[in-house]
Amino acid sequence: MTEPQAAVAEANQRFYRAFEALNLGEMDKVWARGEHVKCVHPGWPLLSGWVAVRASWEAIFNGTGEIRFTIADVQVTVHGALAWVTCTENILSQIGERVAVTSVLATNIFEHGPDGWLMLHHHASHVLGGGTQA
């Protein structure tokens, strides 16, 4: 892994640490600002702009008792000041009384600026069991 790839992988880890900690202040540090910031939670419609994205994290954090991530298959592509990561999120979560184990595939886009690599885009979707693979 090159140095920029490692820095992007570290930014990606920070994102999942903030998510796992259900810590909105840490999540604030992970993301870029602006209208071009976008987020797709599994099964949700697209959220556009930092205000909507942040509100979604606030709602998710408030509604989540405990969540644990095991991140696998991390692949980083760096393209100048832009980079994207694909990874599998193996998630153990507790929402209300329900404990769930799910596998989610994520595409995370990051931008490099004065504050390092910040997330611009998060697209997460469930991997269905028995999906056809060509």
Place this chain on the structure above:
Amino acid sequence: MTEPQAAVAEANQRFYRAFEALNLGEMDKVWARGEHVKCVHPGWPLLSGWVAVRASWEAIFNGTGEIRFTIADVQVTVHGALAWVTCTENILSQIGERVAVTSVLATNIFEHGPDGWLMLHHHASHVLGGGTQA
């Protein structure tokens, strides 16, 4: 929409035209080549590298009788020689005897090179009815 944004939107349209036409030759022209090319079909695991991605299109095209896209909510962000698009794919498809109408959210990443804007990454996932929106 700026000129580069319009060119990316056009590349995005070419992708859906090739898909709708179930035309592998046209799909070949839409995509970049290489190991960093990736694709997530709705519910599928990640496919890495052009060979695996192309094989998936071949399998999908062979298994699909008819498919019609209405693409909505197209948002284009250009970042030098890299760009990404989010859009909603409203899909009418016939697989075997079954006709289905589905709504899919896509993140499509494109790279600009000598052959224009080529697709590097396609992540598509179902939007579930009644998804919570913060």
